[in-house]
Amino acid sequence: MNSDPGSEIAGDRIKVWFRFVPREGWLPQDTEGLWATRLGADTARVDNVPFLQDGVAQGDVVRFRTDDEGLHWATGRVSASGNCTVRVLPVASGPLGRSPRAVHQRLAEFQLGGEVFSDEFPLVAFDVSAGTDFGALKLLLVRGQDEGWWHFEVGSGTEAFWNA
Structure with missing residues (x-):
């Protein structure tokens, strides 16, 4: 691949960075880099699941600008x-203890793809x-929270998700 960030072509894997205000009592990061496939000069399709950035999901197409250091910042x-x-x-x-594997097993019927933040923080x-089946998933998520299995949040939901 050419080392000039502006010369990348469609199909290249790039990291697109997102900036946000850290939430109180949460992880202190104010940026998150997500892998993406470049679709054009300033657009890319997100290829992984965000741990921190709200309002974006895997498969979404985002616009970005490239800074003087070659970093691609979502706009x-x-x-x-x-x-x-x-x-x-x-x-x-x-x-379930601190086990991300147990979380995956409890949600296995929905065949969800997912990633674990770290061993120290099993998000x-x-x-x-x-x-x-958004309705059934939401019921299980709420049940698990009510019964002390986990805490959950929706980082990006669709109209179909919210209406299920």
């Missing part, structure tokens, strides 16, 4: 994929595809 979403981002943090004292970010 907005061009189109939505229909996927949702759900983050689940197991409760250490709960029946699981799930990619929830547009074809998922």
Whole structure:
């Protein structure tokens, strides 16, 4: 690949960076880099699930600008994929312990793709595809939270998700 960041061509994998205000009582980061596939001079499709950035999901197309250091900074979403981002943090004292594997097993029926933040912080970010039974997933997420299995949040939800 050419070392000049401006010369990358469509199809290249790039990292697109997002800036946000850190939430109180949450991780102190104010940026997150997501892998993406370049689609054009200033657009890319997000290829992984965000742990921190809200309002974007895997498969979404984002616009970015490239700074003088060659970093690609997101400036907005061009189109939505229909996927949702759900983050689940197991409760250490709960029946699943701090196990991201146990979280995956509890949600296995939905065939969600996901990533784990770290061994020290077992937050699981799930990619929830547009074809998922959103109603059943939401019921299980709420049940798990009510029964002390985990805490969860929706980082990016679609109209279909919210209306399910």
